[in-house]
Amino acid sequence: xxxxSTGLNGEAEGPVRLVIFAVGNPSRGDDALGPMLMEELxxxxxxxxxxxxxFQLQPEHALDLYGCALALFIDAGTGTPAPFEFRELTAAxxxxxxxxxxxxxxxxxxxxxxxxxxxxxxxxxxxxxDHFALGESLSPGAQEHLEAARRHLQACLVEPTAxxxxxxxxxxxxxxxxxx
Amino acid sequence: MSFExxxxxxxxxxxxxxxxxxxxxxxxxxxxxxxxxxxHVKEARLHIxxxxxxxxxxxxxxxxxxxxxxxxxxxxxxxxxxLAAAKALDPVVGALTVTPTADKLRRLMHYGQILQSHALHFxxxxxxxxxxxFESPVQQRNIVGVAGAWPEVAKKGVLLRKFGQExxxxxTGKRVHGTGAVPGGVNRSxxxxxxxxxxxxxxxxxxxxxxxxxxxxxxxETNAALYDDFGLFRSHLLSLxxxxxxxxxYDGHLRxxxxxxxxxxxxxxxxxxDQHIVEEVKSWSYMKFPFIKDLGPARGWYKVGPLARVQNxxxxxxxxxxxxxxxxxxxxxxxxIHAPLAYHWARMIEMLHAAEIIRELxxxxxxxxxxxxxxxxxxxxxxxxxxxxRGTLIHHxxxxxxxxxxxxxxIVSTTHNNQAxxxxxxxxxxxxxxxxxxxxGLLNHIxxxxxxxxxxxxxxxxxxxxxxxxxxxHGPDGAQLDRAERGG
Numbered sequence: 001x002x003x004x005s006t007g008l009n010g011e012a013e014g015p016v017r018l019v020i021f022a023v024g025n026p027s028r029g030d031d032a033l034g035p036m037l038m039e040e041l042x043x044x045x046x047x048x049x050x051x052x053x054x055f056q057l058q059p060e061h062a063l064d065l066y067g068c069a070l071a072l073f074i075d076a077g078t079g080t081p082a083p084f085e086f087r088e089l090t091a092a093x094x095x096x097x098x099x100x101x102x103x104x105x106x107x108x109x110x111x112x113x114x115x116x117x118x119x120x121x122x123x124x125x126x127x128x129x130d131h132f133a134l135g136e137s138l139s140p141g142a143q144e145h146l147e148a149a150r151r152h153l154q155a156c157l158v159e160p161t162a163x164x165x166x167x168x169x170x171x172x173x174x175x176x177x178x179x180x
Numbered sequence: 181m182s183f184e185x186x187x188x189x190x191x192x193x194x195x196x197x198x199x200x201x202x203x204x205x206x207x208x209x210x211x212x213x214x215x216x217x218x219x220h221v222k223e224a225r226l227h228i229x230x231x232x233x234x235x236x237x238x239x240x241x242x243x244x245x246x247x248x249x250x251x252x253x254x255x256x257x258x259x260x261x262x263l264a265a266a267k268a269l270d271p272v273v274g275a276l277t278v279t280p281t282a283d284k285l286r287r288l289m290h291y292g293q294i295l296q297s298h299a300l301h302f303x304x305x306x307x308x309x310x311x312x313x314f315e316s317p318v319q320q321r322n323i324v325g326v327a328g329a330w331p332e333v334a335k336k337g338v339l340l341r342k343f344g345q346e347x348x349x350x351x352t353g354k355r356v357h358g359t360g361a362v363p364g365g366v367n368r369s370x371x372x373x374x375x376x377x378x379x380x381x382x383x384x385x386x387x388x389x390x391x392x393x394x395x396x397x398x399x400x401e402t403n404a405a406l407y408d409d410f411g412l413f414r415s416h417l418l419s420l421x422x423x424x425x426x427x428x429x430y431d432g433h434l435r436x437x438x439x440x441x442x443x444x445x446x447x448x449x450x451x452x453x454d455q456h457i458v459e460e461v462k463s464w465s466y467m468k469f470p471f472i473k474d475l476g477p478a479r480g481w482y483k484v485g486p487l488a489r490v491q492n493x494x495x496x497x498x499x500x501x502x503x504x505x506x507x508x509x510x511x512x513x514x515x516x517i518h519a520p521l522a523y524h525w526a527r528m529i530e531m532l533h534a535a536e537i538i539r540e541l542x543x544x545x546x547x548x549x550x551x552x553x554x555x556x557x558x559x560x561x562x563x564x565x566x567x568x569x570r571g572t573l574i575h576h577x578x579x580x581x582x583x584x585x586x587x588x589x590x591i592v593s594t595t596h597n598n599q600a601x602x603x604x605x606x607x608x609x610x611x612x613x614x615x616x617x618x619x620x621g622l623l624n625h626i627x628x629x630x631x632x633x634x635x636x637x638x639x640x641x642x643x644x645x646x647x648x649x650x651x652x653x654h655g656p657d658g659a660q661l662d663r664a665e666r667g668g
Contacts, residue, residue: 025252026252026357027237027249027252028252052355053355053356053357054355054356055258055356058300058304058341059300059303059304059334059337059338059341060338060339060341060342060345062338063338063339063342110334110338113328113331113334114331114334114335114338133233134233134234134237134252134253135233135236135237
């Protein structure tokens with residue numbers, strides 16, 4: 001489901017309970033983990049869920065959060081604990097060196113700055129990837145991680161609320177975004 | 181080809197400083213500075229540290245897949261690759277001229293891409309440096325810092341980019357990975373509803389773009405000594421221009437001006453590009469160094485992108501941007517402006533032009549027509565050249581009897597600017613780093629010079645954790661003396 005307004009007022013049309021962002025390039029090896037999970041979601045077309053797929057997160061993705069009750073970011077990660085990490089995000093001005101490719105926490109911060117109030121609760125499903133070369137297919141290790149992440153995602157979608165998802169967290173053992 | 185500071189004498193005895201990768205550009209570049217014991221810069225290079233393999237990725241695929249597949253080469257300007265590929269493959273399906281509907285829809289898509297990419301660059305990539313200063317705290321020097329200090333600037337930047345992306349979504353059918361252009365034309369027209377949704381915001385986009393030009397100009401003029409001199413070097417200027425000399429970012433012929441502003445090559449048909457442009461390979465970088473063949477590598481290199489285009493054309497065919505261009509040209513007092521930081525001002529003039537063209541196209545009834553495809557006797561080869569946000573982009577294909585791509589040559593905008601970016605790095609290194617302590621702010625001067633060209637150093641990959649900034653210090657014996665890392 002894609003919103004149709006050009007959104008220059010920063011407001012979306014229609015009720016959306018959950019927005020899911022999948023980030024990655026399908027032709028860049030394990031960077032395809034996010035888009036592959038998104039393809040499966042698109043087939044399911046869960047009601048009340050907006051699906052946003054892109055190569056990388058950008059500032060304007062903050063506009064997709066408007067009016068949503070809950071957000072999920074799906075991405076491949078290097079150095080992520082295998083097979084995946086699932087944790088709640090907080091907005092962070094951060095010390096990122098990249099504005100072309102934002103972290104989810106920076107998107108949340110842009111939302112808060114633009115709208116003057118905090119972004120909705122947001123979670124990150126970061127799937128471990130190892131190889132990202134152009135033209136490569138998914139590595140064997142990433143295929144295993146994908147399967148585990150798929151099961152976790154489906155479990156989350158049974159009851160998409162922040163309260164329920166906090167019971168699905170993989171713990172704080174993994175590195176923070178700033179550390180990865 | 182040999183340039184001052186490109187290769188040092190006695191380089192094995194020098195101290196190495198690496199900025200790896202350059203932050204806030206797309207992908208993985210690395211700057212190495214070799215210093216002697218006194219801290220003087222003896223060598224400065226911008227390396228591309230990842231082999232791209234674009235051509236290999238394309239060869240062997242059915243030609244009709246190519247306009248879609250090439251979008252995966254770049255996460256920031258996929259539409260430029262999409263359109264350059266479609267243009268190159270038009271002759272393969274016999275469409276030596278596409279229909280007016282196809283031409284105008286492709287132009288609408290392209291100018292939407294120009295608008296969104298220029299907005300991203302200026303508001304989110306460059307403005308932290310320009311508004312806060314090159315040596316401001318790194319924690320502040322990002323778009324979140326801009327949003328805190330100048331919330332209206334940040335918000336307009338976000339919304340301008342959003343509008344450009346809506347143009348792309350509507351003309352390609354999807355927000356990303358769309359399929360609007362195909363060899364021979366386009367596969368969808370605009371509906372009246374879609375056109376009207378864009379029209380509702382088009383005038384406001386022009387107004388905001390004009391304000392952005394004035395902001396860029398104000399930043400330049402209020403700190404003119406720095407902006408006119410920072411990283412300054414002179415070179416040829418290369419771009420497409422329309423047959424009548426107008427700025428045209430979608431189609432035209434190639435024109436080259438020399439550093440003094442004289443037109444030295446003109447009316448070069450796109451199909452003849454390889455008779456004029458050749459690429460030199462250097463052992464220390466994966467990215468090649470293009471130059472004009474008969475001028476030779478030492479004299480024939482050039483720069484591309486907004487700074488070249490705005491000065492290479494004779495006029496801009498939209499009224500508000502033309503006024504701004506004339507003011508910009510006047511600042512040169514009869515000479516071309518070569519200052520890298522002037523890219524920002526020129527880039528905003530182009531963004532205003534894109535906004536005006538989008539507005540003009542939306543009134544054209546051809547956008548709603550179903551005359552989308554052209555054909556004719558099949559061909560086996562084609563060249564598509566387009567002015568992408570960062571500069572001239574060349575796609576060249578040959579297709580076999582089996583309809584598979586047998587030859588592919590891509591020269592992307594950043595490759596055209598390879599020598600120019602290296603020159604800017606050397607100028608800044610010589611001016612700001614020589615003999616001084618290496619602070620974060622000083623190192624950022626190097627990055628500011630590179631970012632002015634808006635390079636795409638390694639396209640279209642992003643995984644969390646893939647892009648840290650690493651600074652390394654190496655002693656004369658090659659041992660690492662120090663290392664700093666930030667972000668990710």
